[in-house]
Amino acid sequence: MSHLHATSRRQRMFQAALAGIGGGLAVAMLAWFTERAHWPLLMGSFGSSAVIVFGFPDSAFSKARNVIGAHMLCATVGLLCLRLLGPSSLSAGMAVGLSIGLMLATRVVHPPAGSNPLLVFALQPGWGFLFMPALLGSLCLVLLARAWHRLHPRPLP
Numbered sequence: 001m002s003h004l005h006a007t008s009r010r011q012r013m014f015q016a017a018l019a020g021i022g023g024g025l026a027v028a029m030l031a032w033f034t035e036r037a038h039w040p041l042l043m044g045s046f047g048s049s050a051v052i053v054f055g056f057p058d059s060a061f062s063k064a065r066n067v068i069g070a071h072m073l074c075a076t077v078g079l080l081c082l083r084l085l086g087p088s089s090l091s092a093g094m095a096v097g098l099s100i101g102l103m104l105a106t107r108v109v110h111p112p113a114g115s116n117p118l119l120v121f122a123l124q125p126g127w128g129f130l131f132m133p134a135l136l137g138s139l140c141l142v143l144l145a146r147a148w149h150r151l152h153p154r155p156l157p
Contacts, residue, residue, distance in 0.1 A: 015154065016055075022148040023050035026141055033140075041137040043119055045071070048112035049138070053145040057154070061110050062145070068138045070110035074099040075134040078117030079127060092121040 027050055030042045049071075053062045060066060077099045085091035095117035103109045120129065 070113035078120030
């Protein structure tokens with residue numbers, strides 16, 4: 001149950017605190033590993049992904065298939081548009097629009113991933129961006145959220 005579905009104010013505050021602590025720890029772990037191992041596992045869209053997977057774990061947007069699939073899909077679209085159309089405001093907008101349409105068409109929807117093409121256009125990374133941070137980072141975020149929710153089970157409604 002997400003913190004919004006808790007019945008009392010006290011339960012909502014407790015669930016909100018757990019979600020915030022879990023999401024903060026997960027992002028801190030990704031950042032720490034990025035610094036120590038020099039593997040880029042963190043990108044800006046993971047902040048909003050953490051809101052969803054820690055705050056709304058029962059949402060369809062929190063499913064591993066959607067989180068990982070959408071981050072991969074949108075990063076791929078961003079890289080393809082950047083490489084094929086070049087860095088311009090029109091091609092960046094086209095990449096975001098295509099990402100939205102493809103997420104909906106494939107039923108792999110995770111709204112924070114819609115910003116991945118913008119990250120690609122801002123950073124202009126190589127194809128390795130698909131593996132790190134898009135794939136490994138989103139996979140780690142999903143696994144950390146699952147572990148967190150197992151350690152801190154939600155009360156039944």
